[in-house]
Amino acid sequence: MSATDGDIMDKNEAADKRETGTLGKLMVLLDIVTHADGPMRFTDILAxxxxxxxxxxxxxGHLTEEGLLEVLADGRYAPGLRLLDLASRSWARNEFRLIAEPHLNALQQLTGETVHLGVLRGASVIYLDKVEGSQPVRMYSQIGNASPIYCTGVGKAALSALPDDRLDAIISSVSFQHFTENTLTPETLRREIADIRRSGNAFDREEHEVGIRCVAAPVFSEDLSFVGGVSVTGPAYRLTFERLEEWALPVRGAAQSIMSGMRIGLGPRR
Amino acid sequence: MSATDGDIMDKNEAADKRETGTLGKLMVLLDIVTHADGPMRFTDILAxxxxxxxxxxxxxGHLTEEGLLEVLADGRYAPGLRLLDLASRSWARNEFRLIAEPHLNALQQLTGETVHLGVLRGASVIYLDKVEGSQPVRMYSQIGNASPIYCTGVGKAALSALPDDRLDAIISSVSFQHFTENTLTPETLRREIADIRRSGNAFDREEHEVGIRCVAAPVFSEDLSFVGGVSVTGPAYRLTFERLEEWALPVRGAAQSIMSGMRIGLGPRR
DNA sequence: CCCGATAGTTCCATTATTCAGAACTCAATT
DNA sequence: AATTGAGTTCTGAATAATGGAACTATCGGG
Incomplete structure (x- = not known):
C-alpha cells in the first residue's frame, strides 16, 4: 500500500441512494473506525x-457488544475480532475462490511470479486470493484489500468486461489519483479498456507503483454477477515487456479455465 | 415464537446477556449464513x-445492501465481500499483532516450525497471526479461525492467565468434544491449568489432532484486556517430548518479549 | 483547593424504524 | 386450471433509536 493515503475518500458516497436504516448508520461508524490510521477516541469519532x-x-456500545469494535484500555475504539472470524469463514467457503484456486496455482507454477485473483466491488477491486512463490507471506497483506480500479491489472481487466453504461458510471464516480508518472487518467483509461476488449489482456506498466508490472485477464460470469480478473505481478526487471507478452496467453488461459469452472460449479441449480 | 421453539442452541456464543437491539438480530443472521456449509436459500434461513x-x-435485504451478504445468481445468500475488506483493515492495524510480529518471526527462525499467535474471545481462541516455514501458505487457513479452547496450546495457555471465576465460567459454558484419545475433559483441564500456572508452559500432546503437538505460553496484558498465547506447532515425529521441553523456554521468552512490547506500546495514553 | 476545560455517560419524552402477518406475485407441477 | 412452493410487498401496531440536556469524571493550572 502507498505510504499515506491522506484523507482521499473515493468511497461510494457518490450514488448514495438511501440509507439502510439502522444498519447503514452503524456501518458508517464501522467504516470510520476501520479506515482510521489507528484506534480512535470517542471525541474523534464524534467529530x-x-x-x-x-x-x-x-x-x-452496540457495535462493541457485538465484537465488531473493541474498546482498548485507554477507552479508544479499534476494529474488533469478530470481523476476523466472520471474514475467515466467508473466505474459506467462497465459491469463486475455491473454483479458481487450482488454476491460480498452475499459473504460479508456470510463471514463478505472484498470482492474484481480484473481484470488482463498487468502484474498487478486492483481492480474493494470492499465490506467491516461496517466501513466508504476510498473509492478509493483500487479501481483502480494496485497491483502485484504474491502476491495477485486475481492475482494468474487470472493467473491460462491463457494458459501457456501468463502465461510465464507475469511471465518473472515481477520483483519479496520480500514483506514478504512468498512472492513467479517465481518458487514457477509456482508450485502454478498448484495447483490453480487443486483445483480452490488461497490463499494468508501473502505473500504481514504480518498478511493479503485471499482466491480467478478465474473469466474469455470464450474468456479470462476478466480475474480476487474474493477474501475474512482479518486478519490472523480471517482467520485461517481452515477458509480459509471453505470459499474456497463459493468463488468458487461466481466466478461461476459471470461467469454465464457474459455469459448471454455479450454472445449474444445486 | 411459534410451536417449534426447542431448537439446537448449543452455539458457543449463546449465553450472552442482553441483545443489542436491531444490530443483534442482524448479526444473528450474519452468523447463520457465515456458519453454514454453503450458500443458503431464503427458506433455509427462514427455518x-x-x-x-x-x-x-x-x-x-439490508445486509445485502451493505455488502455483508451477497445474493448469488440463483437467489441463495452467501457472505459478502465487505467482510473481507473490513477484516483486512482490522488485521493490518491490530496493535497486538504488530507488537508480536517480530517476536513470532524470531521464534519461527529458532525452531523452524509453525508459530501461532492467538487471542481469547468468549470461549474460543481466534488466531491473530501465523508464521510458517517456507511453503506457500493457504493464508486465511488459520488466521481468524475460532478454535476450541481446551485442546489447543494457545487456548490452554490463555486460560491459565485468567482468574478462577472467569476460568470456571468459561469451562462450564463449553461443551467438550472428544477429538482424539488425548483430548482433555473439564477435570483434566483444570489440573493442567494448575500445571501451566506453575511452569509457565502449555502443551498440546495430540489432543486436537493425531500427530500434531505444540508448546505454548500465555501472553496477556496486566488488566487482562488481552488474553492469549504464542505457540510452536508441528508434527509429532519432529516435536518429540524432549524437543517440546527444549522449546518451552524460548516460547516463554517470546511471550515475555511480546508482553514487554505491549506495556510500552499500550501503557501510556498516547 | 478550586476553577474551568475537556471527555465520556445517563436520562427520557419524541419520533422514526422495525415488526408481524396476511395478501400478493411468479414459476413450476400435476 | 388448480396446486404447491418460494419469494415479495403492504399495512397499522409495537418497539427501538433518537437527540438534547443534565450529569459525572478527569485533568491542568493558578
Missing part, C-alpha cells in the same frame, strides 16, 4: 460521524 | 432464524 453524543455513544 | 417472512426478507 467525523455527525451524530449527537448520546446517539453515538449508544451506537458504539 | 433456522425464527423470524416472520416479511421481517427476514427486509433484514436480509
Amino acid at each position: 467525523v460521524a455527525g451524530q449527537p453524543r448520546g446517539t453515538l455513544h449508544r451506537q458504539l | 433456522v432464524a425464527g423470524q416472520p417472512r416479511g421481517t427476514l426478507h427486509r433484514q436480509l
Whole structure:
C-alpha cells in the first residue's frame, strides 16, 4: 500500500441512494473506525460521524457488544475480532475462490511470479486470493484489500468486461489519483479498456507503483454477477515487456479455465 | 415464537446477556449464513432464524445492501465481500499483532516450525497471526479461525492467565468434544491449568489432532484486556517430548518479549 | 483547593424504524 | 386450471433509536 493515503475518500458516497436504516448508520461508524490510521477516541469519532453524543455513544456500545469494535484500555475504539472470524469463514467457503484456486496455482507454477485473483466491488477491486512463490507471506497483506480500479491489472481487466453504461458510471464516480508518472487518467483509461476488449489482456506498466508490472485477464460470469480478473505481478526487471507478452496467453488461459469452472460449479441449480 | 421453539442452541456464543437491539438480530443472521456449509436459500434461513417472512426478507435485504451478504445468481445468500475488506483493515492495524510480529518471526527462525499467535474471545481462541516455514501458505487457513479452547496450546495457555471465576465460567459454558484419545475433559483441564500456572508452559500432546503437538505460553496484558498465547506447532515425529521441553523456554521468552512490547506500546495514553 | 476545560455517560419524552402477518406475485407441477 | 412452493410487498401496531440536556469524571493550572 502507498505510504499515506491522506484523507482521499473515493468511497461510494457518490450514488448514495438511501440509507439502510439502522444498519447503514452503524456501518458508517464501522467504516470510520476501520479506515482510521489507528484506534480512535470517542471525541474523534464524534467529530467525523455527525451524530449527537448520546446517539453515538449508544451506537458504539452496540457495535462493541457485538465484537465488531473493541474498546482498548485507554477507552479508544479499534476494529474488533469478530470481523476476523466472520471474514475467515466467508473466505474459506467462497465459491469463486475455491473454483479458481487450482488454476491460480498452475499459473504460479508456470510463471514463478505472484498470482492474484481480484473481484470488482463498487468502484474498487478486492483481492480474493494470492499465490506467491516461496517466501513466508504476510498473509492478509493483500487479501481483502480494496485497491483502485484504474491502476491495477485486475481492475482494468474487470472493467473491460462491463457494458459501457456501468463502465461510465464507475469511471465518473472515481477520483483519479496520480500514483506514478504512468498512472492513467479517465481518458487514457477509456482508450485502454478498448484495447483490453480487443486483445483480452490488461497490463499494468508501473502505473500504481514504480518498478511493479503485471499482466491480467478478465474473469466474469455470464450474468456479470462476478466480475474480476487474474493477474501475474512482479518486478519490472523480471517482467520485461517481452515477458509480459509471453505470459499474456497463459493468463488468458487461466481466466478461461476459471470461467469454465464457474459455469459448471454455479450454472445449474444445486 | 411459534410451536417449534426447542431448537439446537448449543452455539458457543449463546449465553450472552442482553441483545443489542436491531444490530443483534442482524448479526444473528450474519452468523447463520457465515456458519453454514454453503450458500443458503431464503427458506433455509427462514427455518433456522425464527423470524416472520416479511421481517427476514427486509433484514436480509439490508445486509445485502451493505455488502455483508451477497445474493448469488440463483437467489441463495452467501457472505459478502465487505467482510473481507473490513477484516483486512482490522488485521493490518491490530496493535497486538504488530507488537508480536517480530517476536513470532524470531521464534519461527529458532525452531523452524509453525508459530501461532492467538487471542481469547468468549470461549474460543481466534488466531491473530501465523508464521510458517517456507511453503506457500493457504493464508486465511488459520488466521481468524475460532478454535476450541481446551485442546489447543494457545487456548490452554490463555486460560491459565485468567482468574478462577472467569476460568470456571468459561469451562462450564463449553461443551467438550472428544477429538482424539488425548483430548482433555473439564477435570483434566483444570489440573493442567494448575500445571501451566506453575511452569509457565502449555502443551498440546495430540489432543486436537493425531500427530500434531505444540508448546505454548500465555501472553496477556496486566488488566487482562488481552488474553492469549504464542505457540510452536508441528508434527509429532519432529516435536518429540524432549524437543517440546527444549522449546518451552524460548516460547516463554517470546511471550515475555511480546508482553514487554505491549506495556510500552499500550501503557501510556498516547 | 478550586476553577474551568475537556471527555465520556445517563436520562427520557419524541419520533422514526422495525415488526408481524396476511395478501400478493411468479414459476413450476400435476 | 388448480396446486404447491418460494419469494415479495403492504399495512397499522409495537418497539427501538433518537437527540438534547443534565450529569459525572478527569485533568491542568493558578
